[in-house]
Amino acid sequence: MSKASEWLREERRKTLGDWVAFCMKCGFVQRYFEQFEDELPGKCPQCGGEFRARCPACGARFSSAFAVHCEACGGELRPREQFGGPIRRAGK
Numbered sequence: 001m002s003k004a005s006e007w008l009r010e011e012r013r014k015t016l017g018d019w020v021a022f023c024m025k026c027g028f029v030q031r032y033f034e035q036f037e038d039e040l041p042g043k044c045p046q047c048g049g050e051f052r053a054r055c056p057a058c059g060a061r062f063s064s065a066f067a068v069h070c071e072a073c074g075g076e077l078r079p080r081e082q083f084g085g086p087i088r089r090a091g092k
């Protein structure tokens with residue numbers, strides 16, 4: 001890989017991505033590209049909560065940081081009251 005494309009890769013990684021992962025606990029959002037999915041943190045870098053990058057029901061990725069329901073299967077991705085009611089602890 002050339003230096004230029006390596007640089008571009010770094011730049012892109014810092015700024016945006018096609019897909020979104022978010023924290024189930026505090027709502028922290030991180031965008032990522034498909035090829036960098038392996039580098040996503042297993043838990044939230046901000047609070048250590050469960051970091052979710054895929055629908056638990058069907059495995060589809062999310063393209064919207066504000067998705068509440070899965071675009072593919074309609075399953076619930078996160079509680080609507082993100083900052084309100086009791087939220088299951090990841091325990092990891």
Ligand SMILES: [Zn+2]
Binds near residue numbers: 025044046
């Ligand atoms: Zn968090």
Ligand SMILES: [Zn+2]
Binds near residue numbers: 057059060070072073
């Ligand atoms: Zn789904």
